[in-house]
Amino acid sequence: MTTRVSAYISLPGQTAEAFTHWHEVFGGELNILKYADQPMEGMPFEPDPNAVAHATLNFPGGSIAGGDSMDPENTYPVEGTAYSLLVTVDSPEEGRELIAKIVDAGGEVGMPFEQAPWGDFYGSVFDKFRVMWSFSTS
Known part of the structure; x- marks a missing residue:
């Protein structure tokens, strides 16, 4: 399967x-x-x-x-939940490029894309639709 x-x-x-x-x-x-x-x-x-x-x-x-969404009376929050879409990139440069595209189009950084305590780079950004994207190096 x-x-x-x-x-x-x-x-x-x-x-x-x-x-x-x-x-x-x-x-x-x-x-x-x-x-x-x-x-x-x-x-x-x-x-x-x-x-x-x-x-x-x-x-x-x-x-x-x-x-x-087909239920206008019950909208579900996009921002402010525990969910994000995780994008794993090959390099910090690739992560920075993708984050810049999202920010340049009206998004904002949620957490700076920096080296994390576990050694990888990690950060998050909200796009202009308020969807949270998390970025990590592999």
Whole structure:
């Protein structure tokens, strides 16, 4: 059996913009499917045709999936939780470059990317969608 774990993120109407931004930062292959792009018969709810039904970003070493949140009355916090997406990089320089791309696009550093007590470099950044990305060297 082959098991693979990927992150799935629901964002309130920002999924297309967020995945496009992450594609600019990390590269890879981006696919965005809106509800208007698929048959709507049999749906248990009436989605906005322009909402993202499913998005995937596949890049070397990982993937992220997501969609627009369909429950406007119960939004889930993106920031202020115990969750982050961990990106393991080959070098401190690569980590700094990726963090700079996120910060330059409207993000902010949560924890400076510096050498940690265990010897690797580690730090975190919040992107403009308030998703926390943690970076570590291998």
